[in-house]
Structures are given as structure tokens and as C-alpha cells.
Amino acid sequence: MSRxxxxxxxxxxxxxxxxxxxxxxxxxxxxxxxTGTKTAxxxxxxxxxxxxxAGKAIFACLKIxxxxxxxxxxxxxxxxxxxxxxxxxxxxxxHSGFQCxxxxxxxxxxxxxxxxxxxxxxxxxxRATIAGHICRCGxxxxxxxxxxxxxxxxxxxxxxx
Amino acid sequence: xxxxxxxxxxxxxxxxxxxKYGDKAIPVAGGTFFMSHRDDLFTEVExxxxxxxLGLDYIKTHVDGLAIGAVTSLASILKSATVNQGAYRVIxxxxxxxEIPEIRNMATLGGAVFMSTGDMPIAMLTVNARLAxxxxxxxxxxxxxxxxxxxxSTALGPGxxxxxxxxxxxxxxxxxxxxxxxxxxxxxxxxNAAARVTLSxxxxxxxxxxxxxxxxxxxxxxxxxxxxxxxxxxxxxxITKAIATLDDLECQSDIRASGELRxxxxxxxxxxxxxxxxxxxxxxD
Numbered sequence: 001m002s003r004x005x006x007x008x009x010x011x012x013x014x015x016x017x018x019x020x021x022x023x024x025x026x027x028x029x030x031x032x033x034x035t036g037t038k039t040a041x042x043x044x045x046x047x048x049x050x051x052x053x054a055g056k057a058i059f060a061c062l063k064i065x066x067x068x069x070x071x072x073x074x075x076x077x078x079x080x081x082x083x084x085x086x087x088x089x090x091x092x093x094x095h096s097g098f099q100c101x102x103x104x105x106x107x108x109x110x111x112x113x114x115x116x117x118x119x120x121x122x123x124x125x126x127r128a129t130i131a132g133h134i135c136r137c138g139x140x141x142x143x144x145x146x147x148x149x150x151x152x153x154x155x156x157x158x159x160x161x
Numbered sequence: 162x163x164x165x166x167x168x169x170x171x172x173x174x175x176x177x178x179x180x181k182y183g184d185k186a187i188p189v190a191g192g193t194f195f196m197s198h199r200d201d202l203f204t205e206v207e208x209x210x211x212x213x214x215l216g217l218d219y220i221k222t223h224v225d226g227l228a229i230g231a232v233t234s235l236a237s238i239l240k241s242a243t244v245n246q247g248a249y250r251v252i253x254x255x256x257x258x259x260e261i262p263e264i265r266n267m268a269t270l271g272g273a274v275f276m277s278t279g280d281m282p283i284a285m286l287t288v289n290a291r292l293a294x295x296x297x298x299x300x301x302x303x304x305x306x307x308x309x310x311x312x313x314s315t316a317l318g319p320g321x322x323x324x325x326x327x328x329x330x331x332x333x334x335x336x337x338x339x340x341x342x343x344x345x346x347x348x349x350x351x352x353n354a355a356a357r358v359t360l361s362x363x364x365x366x367x368x369x370x371x372x373x374x375x376x377x378x379x380x381x382x383x384x385x386x387x388x389x390x391x392x393x394x395x396x397x398x399x400i401t402k403a404i405a406t407l408d409d410l411e412c413q414s415d416i417r418a419s420g421e422l423r424x425x426x427x428x429x430x431x432x433x434x435x436x437x438x439x440x441x442x443x444x445x446d
Contacts, residue, residue: 044193058266129262
């Protein structure tokens with residue numbers, strides 16, 4: 001029995017009929033065409049599907065979408081403002097924080113709430129943030145460097161304001 | 162594949178639904194365990210009963226302890242200053258060891274206590290937790306000591322759900338600590354341990370609990386060690402003897418670690434948590 005829900009994704013409101021068994025990841029990718037969120041494992045053990053729900057990082061593959069009525073979701077596609085990349089995205093480019101790119105949207109989405117709450121994270125805090133993320137290419141050092149650089153960038157921008 | 166997702170607004174409604182659908186239904190809160198295991202452990206499930214709209218998300222302090230609503234997220238509990246002090250620190254530290262923010266944001270304490278091979282059962286057993294349960298027969302409470310019957314098998318009856326986790330108050334000079342050996346945060350722990358120690362003014366151990374996880378399908382109380390420590394000086398000598406009681410501990414072997422390695426780590430984990438709990442009981446960190 002499908003359920004009607006209202007979902008805001010990257011600022012756009014959607015009205016959907018969803019099956020009880022569908023995950024948020026499934027709906028984002030297969031129903032909305034937002035394939036930036038990846039489903040490498042589909043069971044919450046790789047981090048490639050991290051999105052933000054009400055500003056908090058969650059694994060979209062584990063989130064029952066029928067439970068998302070009225071929720072506000074941010075995916076990787078929602079980070080940039082037009083052609084202007086978010087500082088986290090820019091930092092990952094500047095510091096080569098990826099190789100194949102498959103884990104990257106998850107890594108970037110996980111970084112956002114860290115910076116929202118902790119403007120000056122330590123190396124260990126950055127690593128703990130991505131404790132649930134696997135990078136099969138082994139880019140972890142560059143990923144952490146990108147995260148910390150993004151933090152610096154955001155701090156400097158805020159200080160300038 | 163689930164056919165229904167139902168969101169009851171009252172506890173009675175939830176219990177009625179669970180009773181109605183029997184084995185075909187499960188309660189869900191965070192849903193993380195269900196979603197990650199629906200193809201192996203939950204193939205028979207057709208109905209998901211959402212228990213998040215029943216007002217079970219809270220952390221309350223009473224004169225005789227803490228009451229945590231079953232669907233309170235681990236992230237909320239981690240942020241609580243009340244839970245990060247005295248005897249309760251083991252709860253905070255246990256959640257800290259889960260490490261993954263995404264899981265902590267979604268998972269609830271009520272759900273986490275079901276994972277007999279996870280971290281929260283160990284932490285909660287250390288602080289003598291009780292579960293408040295509601296079901297077709299009404300409400301009852303049960304000590305967590307009696308809850309675990311086997312891997313994913315608990316003392317819950319048909320149609321029953323856990324509504325609250327209750328933790329008593331402990332005397333001052335009580336410290337607690339948590340230790341975990343793991344390969345990666347996304348996997349179950351290889352071995353974890355927690356201890357709660359109450360010290361009298363002359364450094365005698367007046368009360369102690371030591372709980373081990375990962376060595377079997379269910380948490381294990383290190384009872385011989387506890388008996389040695391209780392009513393004794395909390396000294397290096399006694400602690401060493403207490404840890405030696407784990408010499409004949411038989412631990413499970415699996416792809417993560419051999420029984421022998423688990424046994425060594427179990428002893429190291431117990432040593433670490435005993436010392437840290439003792440330091441904290443005396444007012445240190």
C-alpha cells in the first residue's frame with residue numbers, strides 16, 4: 001500500500017507516492033534522477049549514500065522513505081549555487097581528495113555537518129566523521145586534507161564577513 | 162518486501178497492530194537494522210510499525226535515576242551532559258565508540274539494545290539498566306540482565322515493545338568506562354568491555370560490574386572477577402587477580418579474530434576499563 005509523502009530536496013518540493021520498502025536512496029536516484037548519491041553497498045556500511053536530513057548526516061540507503069514526510073533533504077546536487085561550488089567541493093578539487101570519485105559525494109556530504117558544528121576540527125575529528133566511509137582507492141589522506149582545508153576556507157570566509 | 166508502513170499515534174494502537182500482524186510485523190524506529198538486514202534476517206516481514214510518533218523520544222532525570230525513551234537517537238544521548246558524568250559515562254563512551262555520525266543520527270537506544278553483539282547492551286548492563294515494556298498484557302519492567310536469550314533473541318513476548326530504558330542512581334565515587342577493539346566502525350566489535358566501580362572512602366570496592374561483549378552471542382558478565390573485587394581493596398594486586406579469572410574464558414572464533422586473540426583482547430579491555438573506572442570514581446578522568 002503506497003503512501004503519499006511531501007519531500008523537500010535541495011529546496012524543491014516533491015509530492016510522491018512511495019512504497020513502504022523503498023529507501024530514500026532509491027527514491028533520490030530512481031525517481032528523482034539525483035544520481036550523485038551512490039549506493040555502493042546498499043546496507044549502510046560504505047558511506048557512499050550520505051545525504052543530509054534536517055541538516056544531519058544519514059545513510060540514505062537505510063532511511064525508509066515512507067518515514068520522510070515533510071522532511072528537508074540536501075544531496076550533493078544541492079551544494080553548489082549555480083556555477084559556484086561549495087567550499088567543500090572546491091577544497092576536494094584543490095587537494096585532489098578523490099581518484100575514482102565514487103565515495104566522494106558521501107565524503108563531501110559528511111563534511112558539511114562537521115563544519116556546520118565544528119569550524120576548527122582536528123585531524124582525528126575529521127577522521128571520526130568519515131568512520132563509516134570507505135574509499136576503495138585509498139584517498140583517505142587527501143580526503144582528510146580536503147576536509148581540513150574546507151574548514152579553514154569556511155573560517156576565513158566567515159572572519160572576512 | 163514490506164507491504165505496509167504504519168504510523169500509530171498511541172502506544173495502544175501500536176501494540177494492537179503488532180498483535181494483529183504477529184510474525185509479519187516488526188516495530189521500527191531508526192530502521193537501520195531492518196534496512197541493512199531485510200534480505201537475510203527479515204524476509205518474512207510485511208508490515209513496518211513506526212514507533213516514532215508515540216512520544217518516546219526523551220531523556221529524563223528523576224530522583225532515582227535516568228529514564229531514556231526507547232526512540233531517543235544515540236546522537237541526542239551523546240549530546241547530553243547528564244549522561245556524560247559519573248556512573249553514566251559508560252553510556253556516553255559506548256556511543257562514542259560507535260563512531261559513525263550517520264548511524265548515531267538514525268539509530269535509537271531502544272533499537273541498539275537489541276543488538277546483543279553490539280556496544281549499547283554492554284554499556285547498559287554495566288549500569289543495571291531496566292527496560293519498560295508495553296504489550297497486550299499491559300506494562301512491565303524487566304532487568305536487562307534477563308533480556309538476552311541468544312543472538313537477536315530476547316525476553317520480549319509477542320506484540321511487546323520496549324518503551325523506555327531506565328537506569329538507577331549510583332553513589333558518588335562511582336566511575337565507569339568503555340573499551341572496544343574493532344577492525345572498522347561499520348562492523349560489529351571484535352571485543353568490547355565496560356566496567357562500573359563504586360569505591361568507598363578508603364579505596365575499597367563496594368560495588369562493581371564488568372561486562373564483556375564479542376566473546377559470545379550475548380553479553381557476558383565477568384562474575385568471577387566481580388566477586389574477587391567486591392568488598393576488597395581496589396588495588397593493583399586485586400585487579401590483576403580479577404583479570405586472571407578470565408584466563409580460562411572461551412571465546413568465539415570467526416573471520417574477525419580467533420578465540421585466542423579475543424581472549425587476550427578481552428583481558429586487555431577489562432584491565433583498561435577497570436583502571437579507568439577506578440580513576441574516574443576517585444574524581445579523575
